[in-house]
Amino acid sequence: MADKKIDFSSLKSKGFLPQRQENMFSMRLKVVSGNLDAEKLRAIADAAEKYGSGYVHITSRQQIEVPFVKLEDAEAAISELEKLGISGGAAGKRVRAVVACQGDRVCRHGLVDCQELARIIDEKYFGEAVPKKLKIAVTGCPSACVRPQDNDFGIMGTVRPQILEENCVGCKLCEKACKMGAIKVLENKAWIDTEKCILCGACIAACRKDALRAEKTGCTIFVGGRAGRQPRQGIKLLGLADKEQLFSILEKTFEYYRRESLDGERLGDLIDRLGIEKYLDTVGCVPHTGD
Ligand code: SF4
Ligand code: SF4
Ligand code: SF4
Known part of the structure; x- marks a missing residue:
């Protein structure tokens, strides 16, 4: 059987996933935070025509796959792309490419620079061997377009609004903008119910009188999620969390996962097995309460 000679594990580590068709592989390419420049896109299109079937598949995690690459072409296909700075995507027991939305560089609702956070995380952790797989997502606001809650480590931009009462004219624009019913105008002054507030900042954007400002901007962190x-x-x-806290918790989470996990165990299962208290103690954190 020809299959017995194929080193599937080595191919997988380079991003080649065996297809149901014999001798065919889908070549997964790394895309950080969903952004690719035009030159790289053209090179990938050329590779899809030369080595694949003339099309690419965009995965649910913002990666590009070129299906129908023959085994004998695999090495040449990835080498050509590597020369242009395009590398194979991670598969198997590795840290996967970071998924991110456009954040505050493009999106009107963005509260943090998702692209920059994703870049730093990618440089530090991409492809690292882990007990199972580890997925990270960075989303720019509580709309959570890239679903940070479904990732082993999810990051979401947040902002705490502060009312400057002396500027408030009671116009209720903030009340209309808040989809959570968390801000009300009472006796002509805005008031925030912190139990209901999800830290999205829509009220700040709506106010025309400088009566709402960002008291603090940071990130909500989710751990142990998966789809x-x-x-x-x-x-x-x-x-x-500020940037320093965020990266400190991320690094300690990695250390904890590498040190404590059984082979093949996802981060969420590890946290369940040893208890959330042990994890929180390790990363020096308390569970989320108000903000
Ligand atoms: S999560 Fe927020 S910032 Fe990111 S794309 Fe969605 S709405 Fe925009
Ligand atoms: S939008 Fe601004 S000025 Fe108008 S009620 Fe809200 S806080 Fe006051
Ligand atoms: S930050 Fe968002 S949820 Fe909180 S009061 Fe403002 S609009 Fe409402």
Whole structure:
């Protein structure tokens, strides 16, 4: 059988996933935070015509796959792309490419620079061997377009609004903008119900009188989430972590996962097995309460 001679594990580590068709592989290419420049897109299109079937597949995690690459062409296909700075995507027991939305560089609702956060995380952790797989997502605001709650480590931009009462004229624009019913105008002054507020900042954007400002901008962190056969919602940690806290928690989470996990165990299962208290103690964090 020809299959017995194929080193599937080595191919997978380079991003080649065996197809149901014999001798065919889907070449997964790494895309960080969903952005690719035009030159790289053209090179990938050329590779799809030369080595694949003339099309690409965009995965649910913002990666590009070129299906129908023959085994004998695999090495040449990826080498050509690597020369242009395009590398194979991670598969198997590795840290996957970071998924991110456009954040505050493009989106009107963005509160943090998702692209920059994703770039830093990617440089530090992409492709690292882990007990199972580890997925990270960065989303720019509580609309959560890239679903950070479904990732092993999810990051979501947040902002805490502050009312400057002396500027408030009671116009209710903030009340209309808030989809959570968290801000009300009472006796001609805005008032925020912190139990209902999800830190989205829509009220700040709506106010024309400088009566609302960002008191603090940061990130809500989710850990231990996953999609798939046994979906699990990530546990919400700090509501407004600054960059230093964020990267400290991320690094400690990696250390904890590498040190404590059984082979083949996802981060969420590890947290369940050893208890959330142990995890929180390790990363020096308390569960999310208000913000
Ligand atoms: S999560 Fe927020 S910032 Fe990101 S794309 Fe969605 S609405 Fe825009
Ligand atoms: S939009 Fe601004 S000025 Fe108008 S009620 Fe809200 S806080 Fe006050
Ligand atoms: S930050 Fe968002 S949820 Fe909170 S009061 Fe403003 S609009 Fe409402």
